[in-house]
Amino acid sequence: MKTYKIALLPADGIGPQVIDAALEVLERVSKLSSFGLELTSLPWSCAYYRIHGEMMPQDGIGILSKFDAILLGAVGWPAEVPDSVSLHGLLLPIRKAFSQYVNMRPHRLLPGVEGPLKRSDFDLLCIRENTEGEYSGAGGNVHKGTTDEVAVETSIFTRRGIERILRFGFEQARNRSGRLASVTKSNAQRFSMVLWDEVTRQLADEYGDVSVTSYHVDAIAARMIMAPESLDVIVASNLFGDILTDMGAAIQGGLGFAASANINPDKSVPSMFEPVHGSAPDIAHLGIANPIAAIWSTAMMLDHLGEGDASRKIMTAIEAATAKGIGTAPGRDTTKTITQTIISHID
Numbered sequence: 001m002k003t004y005k006i007a008l009l010p011a012d013g014i015g016p017q018v019i020d021a022a023l024e025v026l027e028r029v030s031k032l033s034s035f036g037l038e039l040t041s042l043p044w045s046c047a048y049y050r051i052h053g054e055m056m057p058q059d060g061i062g063i064l065s066k067f068d069a070i071l072l073g074a075v076g077w078p079a080e081v082p083d084s085v086s087l088h089g090l091l092l093p094i095r096k097a098f099s100q101y102v103n104m105r106p107h108r109l110l111p112g113v114e115g116p117l118k119r120s121d122f123d124l125l126c127i128r129e130n131t132e133g134e135y136s137g138a139g140g141n142v143h144k145g146t147t148d149e150v151a152v153e154t155s156i157f158t159r160r161g162i163e164r165i166l167r168f169g170f171e172q173a174r175n176r177s178g179r180l181a182s183v184t185k186s187n188a189q190r191f192s193m194v195l196w197d198e199v200t201r202q203l204a205d206e207y208g209d210v211s212v213t214s215y216h217v218d219a220i221a222a223r224m225i226m227a228p229e230s231l232d233v234i235v236a237s238n239l240f241g242d243i244l245t246d247m248g249a250a251i252q253g254g255l256g257f258a259a260s261a262n263i264n265p266d267k268s269v270p271s272m273f274e275p276v277h278g279s280a281p282d283i284a285h286l287g288i289a290n291p292i293a294a295i296w297s298t299a300m301m302l303d304h305l306g307e308g309d310a311s312r313k314i315m316t317a318i319e320a321a322t323a324k325g326i327g328t329a330p331g332r333d334t335t336k337t338i339t340q341t342i343i344s345h346i347d
Helices: 015-031 046-052 060-064 083-097 159-175 192-206 217-226 238-251 292-305 308-323 335-346
Strands: 002-011 035-041 069-074 102-108 123-129 133-142 150-156 179-184 211-216 233-236 259-263 271-275
Touching: 002 015, 015 035, 015 069, 015 292, 015 308, 015 335, 046 083, 060 083, 069 292, 083 133, 102 238, 102 292, 123 159, 123 238, 133 238, 159 179, 159 192, 159 233, 179 192, 179 217, 179 238, 192 211, 211 217, 217 238, 233 238, 259 292, 271 292, 292 308, 292 335, 308 335
Parallel strands: 002 035, 002 069, 069 271, 123 233, 179 211, 179 233
Antiparallel strands: 102 123, 102 259, 133 150, 259 271
16 A cells, blocks of 8 residues: 655644644545555744744755655744745745745635635636746845845746746646636736747647637736636746736635645655645634635645545535535634535545
């Protein structure tokens, strides 16, 4: 029997609650499937930072490299640790060290969920470049603290980085509806986005069975609101993808349903799976955090590991629960109620 070694990073706020819920579901589905689990929880978080002065130990990447996958809860406690510290101290180093260059987020309405658009005829897959672009971290400050201070933030776009994320998107589109939207802003960004468009055109010639449309980021943002059913696979840079996927979460009913995967497609290193709702410090003590995004992320993890049947069992159970109205209204159902309802449908 195959046993998967999973690193758990519950982290901050509601993170531990939603990870506990995801683990209940994961352990239940594993008992009905032909794989085992070896789970290791790591305490790296803002609380860890307050004690140690770092978000994870110096050998943190080496520790994580021994696992098959990473399941993360939520990172951030801005009242005590700036978001810039927590992000650059944990999430971004993991994504970059393991070349998790694909951030993949599905956006569709689950049964029983009513989104703000009052429609359910869309099924989007947003693919965001995850390791370079606008979040490369290149830059600095000059004359810091004076009236002449200058801040420089340099975006890094490589042909290799652009090609591999677009190629991943083309492959996903080929397996879905055959439609791909490439997000650009080459009318204003004359170098990085012009290169992005050039690579898009070159790959479009290679993938003749995929229909490709390039959209300026502002235009596709409007289209996601006005005509989301006209889109399927969307590929965007780090910053554009970050913004568009939060819009996607909004139209699918809220961040409680926002699952994500940070993937290295060659599987030589661990990929990381996380809900993207944040740590929500204001409700961390109430027991009402919606665990669906975390459980959905766990299903994505199983699919990545090759356990497609188990992944589908989880998604079928989630959909059966929401179809009954469980977990569809913020704060109405407890974390425990949602989790146990999903488990009952797995059983």
